[in-house]
Amino acid sequence: MINAQRYLSNTAALRRVGINLLPGEELDAAVELETGLTDELEPSHEELLLTTRRLIRYSTGGHYVDTLSIVLEDVHSVEVKRRQWVFVGLVFIGGGFLLNMLSLFWLAMLISPLLMAVSLSLIGLVFLLTYVGSIRGEVIVTAGSTRLKCRMKPKALDDMVIFLERFYELRLGVPNTSRLQRAQNL
Incomplete structure (x- = not known):
């Protein structure tokens, strides 16, 4: 039933x-x-x-x-792709290093440190949301030209x-x- x-x-x-x-x-x-x-x-x-x-x-x-x-x-073929987050981690480490170098440059200028801290925290939040939002994989099925x-x-x-x-x-x-x-x- x-x-x-x-x-x-x-x-x-x-x-x-x-x-x-x-x-x-x-x-x-x-x-x-x-x-x-x-x-x-x-x-x-x-x-x-x-x-x-x-x-x-x-x-x-x-x-x-x-x-x-x-x-x-x-x-003809079926591919299952999982993202390898090791490479994404390396990108985040490189981005953190770049932000650190930029902050040293900004500290040497006459910009308020509070403004710089707020902008760095917002950039970190964007990185985090990008990472969490893109945890997906992909399945690709190929049949002829389709x-x-x-x-x-x-x-x-x-x-x-x-x-x-x-x-x-x-x-x-x-x-x-x-x-x-x-x-x-x-």
Whole structure:
């Protein structure tokens, strides 16, 4: 009963964003780009869907719906990129050193030290917000000349391992396994 309700709910959500499943096609897995694997589709969220025949990405906002569909057999490569924060840390250290040198230069001039302290704290706040706001990764799917890019939060990137395992199982013709269902119920 619950699976029938979930099927109807997911089908209605897909129709709201303009996606109709092909005859014999079933939804196999779904990843919300913010939270990860999900059983319930939301038309208002960005999602990456895996059906038995296609890989579909949709996003909505305001008055538009953006949908891209790729046949599984056409997919040449899938890249999962996680940002390496070691390099970002080096940039912050270099920026701190540069700000320190600028502060020494400003102290030699006739500028109020309080004005300089306020400006340095604001610059530090901008660096911190930039760092925290950009903790995302990226999934890039290449199919012929089409490139599908999805920016994801860390939780969704962690779930991409399970999603990609199922993707390759479908490409090889392996029937549905319970591993995906177990991972979603954790």
